[in-house]
Amino acid sequence: MVAKSRRQLAKLALLVLVLFLLLAAILLCIFLLRHHHKAPPSPASPPGGNASNPDDSIVAFDFSPYLILYKSGRVQRLSGTSRVPPGVDEDTGVTSKDVVIDNSTGLAARMYLPPPPSGGKKKKDLEKLPVLAFFHGGAFVIESAFTPVYHDYLNAVAAKARVVAVSVEYRLAPEHRLPTAYEDSWQALNWVASKHSGSGSDPWLRDRGNLSRLFLAGDSAGANIAHNMAMRAGEEEGGGLAIAGVLLLDPYFWGKKPVPGETTDPATRREYETTWSFICDGRYGIDDPLVDPLSMPAAEWRRVAGSRVAVTVSGRDNFRPRGLAYAAALNGSGWGGEVEVYETAGEAHVYFLDKPRDPKSLKELAFVTGFLTRE
Ligand SMILES: *[C@@H]1O[C@H](CO)[C@@H](O)[C@H](O)[C@H]1NC(C)=O
Numbered sequence: 001m002v003a004k005s006r007r008q009l010a011k012l013a014l015l016v017l018v019l020f021l022l023l024a025a026i027l028l029c030i031f032l033l034r035h036h037h038k039a040p041p042s043p044a045s046p047p048g049g050n051a052s053n054p055d056d057s058i059v060a061f062d063f064s065p066y067l068i069l070y071k072s073g074r075v076q077r078l079s080g081t082s083r084v085p086p087g088v089d090e091d092t093g094v095t096s097k098d099v100v101i102d103n104s105t106g107l108a109a110r111m112y113l114p115p116p117p118s119g120g121k122k123k124k125d126l127e128k129l130p131v132l133a134f135f136h137g138g139a140f141v142i143e144s145a146f147t148p149v150y151h152d153y154l155n156a157v158a159a160k161a162r163v164v165a166v167s168v169e170y171r172l173a174p175e176h177r178l179p180t181a182y183e184d185s186w187q188a189l190n191w192v193a194s195k196h197s198g199s200g201s202d203p204w205l206r207d208r209g210n211l212s213r214l215f216l217a218g219d220s221a222g223a224n225i226a227h228n229m230a231m232r233a234g235e236e237e238g239g240g241l242a243i244a245g246v247l248l249l250d251p252y253f254w255g256k257k258p259v260p261g262e263t264t265d266p267a268t269r270r271e272y273e274t275t276w277s278f279i280c281d282g283r284y285g286i287d288d289p290l291v292d293p294l295s296m297p298a299a300e301w302r303r304v305a306g307s308r309v310a311v312t313v314s315g316r317d318n319f320r321p322r323g324l325a326y327a328a329a330l331n332g333s334g335w336g337g338e339v340e341v342y343e344t345a346g347e348a349h350v351y352f353l354d355k356p357r358d359p360k361s362l363k364e365l366a367f368v369t370g371f372l373t374r375e
Pocket residue numbers: 050051052053
């Protein structure tokens with residue numbers, strides 16, 4: 001009798017324990033869920049597919065990790081989609097603003113103006129600053145002048161180099177395949193230089209910019225754009241634009257035949273060729289000078305505008321060998337300007353954007369600002 005009731009008591013105790021544990025688990029779940037909801041919202045998720053349109057879930061081109069294009073035409077960007085507003089940067093005191101360059105296409109730019117130097121000069125005496133036209137990277141398909149990565153980078157460059165910077169918001173593929181990015185960038189560059197400004201030039205450029213010291217710069221695909229703008233500036237009738245220097249950061253160039261040190265893996269080379277073809281809708285081959293300047297004869301190289309070109313390369317970047325080959329070819333072409341190479345060992349493609357506070361990134365930034373401040 002006693003043994004039986006003891007057993008029942010034990011059962012009851014076990015039941016109570018199980019119920020208690022269950023309750024605790026439920027409470028923990030509720031707590032975790034609420035806590036999770038309080039966390040900052042994750043980056044805007046891409047719009048979902050259209051359930052009533054089967055083509056909306058059929059992948060037409062997988063350009064991971066950048067984007068996926070569906071048969072319906074829907075584009076799902078996998079990164080570089082967040083945006084930050086312009087304003088006054090707390091860290092540097094740099095002021096930024098957005099300007100529309102062409103209402104009909106939406107071509108825009110984010111401009112950066114460094115704070116007056118300390119020492120309290122009168123406004124009239126403010127010195128005129130070099131002007132930097134910057135083209136962001138992102139394989140021609142993602143990122144923006146308005147993403148946090150580029151906003152932070154341009155604030156840092158404008159502050160340290162003391163330049164008026166114009167970060168160009170060119171249109172992206174696949175909605176606008178090449179040559180749109182080149183055409184937009186060329187239009188923006190001419191707007192900067194006030195060549196075809198209908199409504200008067202921008203006050204920051206007019207009052208604070210010294211267009212005799214105009215620099216072009218970009219990273220990755222943006223460096224490809226900067227090079228092609230320098231070529232065009234050197235080709236155009238009437239002397240073109242007065243480009244002082246060109247800065248190519250981990251430039252995106254490729255080609256059919258591997259240069260020394262470049263990957264010979266057929267799958268990788270095929271992939272690079274396929275993605276370039278996607279970006280330009282098959283208009284230009286992988287040997288076209290737009291993507292493979294090494295295919296140009298020496299005489300063409302001499303058209304690169306400016307008197308100084310710097311190329312940066314990163315040790316673990318697939319684009320490193322061709323960046324080095326670019327610098328060597330320009331240097332050996334009889335171009336006549338000064339060619340510099342800045343190499344960072346052991347780092348990946350555009351590492352300085354991904355980890356801006358890293359000592360190597362700060363060192364690279366110092367090289368960039370040194371290039372822009374030197375006479
Ligand atoms: C979804 O696709 C169908 C069929 O193509 C189309 O009629 C409809 O407008 C689409 N809906 C949305 C929200 O895009």
